[in-house]
Amino acid sequence: MTDTLFSPYTLGALNLPNRMVMAPMTRNRNDENGIPKPMATTHYVQRATAGLLITEATQVSDKASGYMFTPGIYTEDQARGWQIVTDAVHEKGGRIFSQLWHTGRVSHTLLQPAGGDPIAPSAVKAETMVFTPNGFEPPTMPRALTTDEIPVIVEQFAHAARLAKSAGFDGVEVHGANGYLIEQFLKDGSNRRKDSYGGDIPNRMRFALEVVAATVEVWGPGRVGFRISPRGVFNDMHDSDPLALYSQLAAALNDIPLAYLHLIEPLPGHPTFKSQEGVEPVAAELRKIFKGTLMINGGYGRDTAEKAVAEKVSDLVAFGVPYLANPDLVERYRRNAPLNEPDQDTFYGGDEKGYNDYPLL
Numbered sequence: 001m002t003d004t005l006f007s008p009y010t011l012g013a014l015n016l017p018n019r020m021v022m023a024p025m026t027r028n029r030n031d032e033n034g035i036p037k038p039m040a041t042t043h044y045v046q047r048a049t050a051g052l053l054i055t056e057a058t059q060v061s062d063k064a065s066g067y068m069f070t071p072g073i074y075t076e077d078q079a080r081g082w083q084i085v086t087d088a089v090h091e092k093g094g095r096i097f098s099q100l101w102h103t104g105r106v107s108h109t110l111l112q113p114a115g116g117d118p119i120a121p122s123a124v125k126a127e128t129m130v131f132t133p134n135g136f137e138p139p140t141m142p143r144a145l146t147t148d149e150i151p152v153i154v155e156q157f158a159h160a161a162r163l164a165k166s167a168g169f170d171g172v173e174v175h176g177a178n179g180y181l182i183e184q185f186l187k188d189g190s191n192r193r194k195d196s197y198g199g200d201i202p203n204r205m206r207f208a209l210e211v212v213a214a215t216v217e218v219w220g221p222g223r224v225g226f227r228i229s230p231r232g233v234f235n236d237m238h239d240s241d242p243l244a245l246y247s248q249l250a251a252a253l254n255d256i257p258l259a260y261l262h263l264i265e266p267l268p269g270h271p272t273f274k275s276q277e278g279v280e281p282v283a284a285e286l287r288k289i290f291k292g293t294l295m296i297n298g299g300y301g302r303d304t305a306e307k308a309v310a311e312k313v314s315d316l317v318a319f320g321v322p323y324l325a326n327p328d329l330v331e332r333y334r335r336n337a338p339l340n341e342p343d344q345d346t347f348y349g350g351d352e353k354g355y356n357d358y359p360l361l
């Protein structure tokens with residue numbers, strides 16, 4: 001029988017009722033201590049018919065933030081806040097992973113404890129904007145981590161992974177995409193290190209693999225996903241040879257019992273996600289190399305997602321903006337019903353408007 005978007009899927013220890021995943025989406029609606037508000041519970045519960053929900057990116061330490069009102073999972077209070085969300089999602093029959101995040105150089109002294117400098121693999125500033133108490137500003141020049149500090153950051157991911165477990169999540173996704181700390185180590189546009197974490201591909205992969213391994217150590221097999229964006233340029237990223245880098249990374253990940261590899265590979269003409277010029281799509285090659293579950297994302301709709309699953313391009317498909325605007329996306333795709341229009345003005349920050357008021361069918 002041909003698999004469809006609506007056939008069940010066994011993801012490690014979890015039974016997903018369908019192949020549709022809600023992609024992680026930052027919405028800047030948490031309190032100043034990085035604790036989700038009651039409206040977050042409503043938001044995720046509304047979308048609990050997804051095969052899997054992935055939360056908005058969530059900071060692993062007090063130095064990991066690059067935007068206002070994004071959540072954390074490094075204090076007991078934050079974990080208690082998330083427990084309310086996970087309990088409610090489970091009550092509705094859903095499954096939810098926490099996306100673990102360190103923004104690295106995509107930050108500002110105004111967002112750092114005691115006005116410290118943001119950290120990065122190298123002192124290379126990103127041409128991008130961050131959301132500070134003074135509005136949008138370019139990031140501050142980051143400070144390059146010393147070799148000795150790197151295990152401390154790896155441990156922060158492990159600590160956050162432990163708190164996510166205590167908060168009742170079903171697993172975690174390590175955010176290795178979109179120009180944040182892990183990708184800053186992976187790509188040579190941002191990694192100019194001369195130690196064992198910079199230079200050739202095995203060295204540039206080292207930090208990512210250490211973080212993933214430490215997280216799997218906490219969670220065990222089949223509970224940790226890893227998100228990558230090989231051709232992504234968001235936050236001023238580029239690499240001299242993404243295919244070589246990510247082929248080696250996918251091969252190395254075969255030795256770690258991941259739940260899935262989450263690949264952002266935007267379909268041609270994606271309205272917001274640009275791809276590095278002159279770099280061909282890598283999905284087909286990574287599919288051949290990576291032996292575990294693949295989740296694909298970037299501009300998918302009902303028909304393109306159906307095709308991707310039927311043709312085994314990917315096992316699962318994650319939807320960002322379609323899920324943002326359609327809490328009952330599974331039902332809409334099942335019935336081939338029309339979708340709500342997303343309201344760009346309410347993507348980041350604000351209240352329940354544009355967050356919890358998208359109508360059901």
Ligand SMILES: Cc1cc2nc3c(=O)[nH]c(=O)nc-3n(C[C@H](O)[C@H](O)[C@H](O)COP(=O)(O)O)c2cc1C
Pocket residue numbers: 023024025026027055056057099175177178227264273297298299300318319320321322347348
């Ligand atoms: C409002 C918004 C917030 C996002 N926040 C995150 C995030 O926190 N973590 C992440 O990995 N990607 C984030 N993304 C990227 C999405 O997960 C997804 O990769 C992107 O929207 C492309 O998928 P789509 O074409 O289905 O929307 C965000 C996208 C949007 C629109």
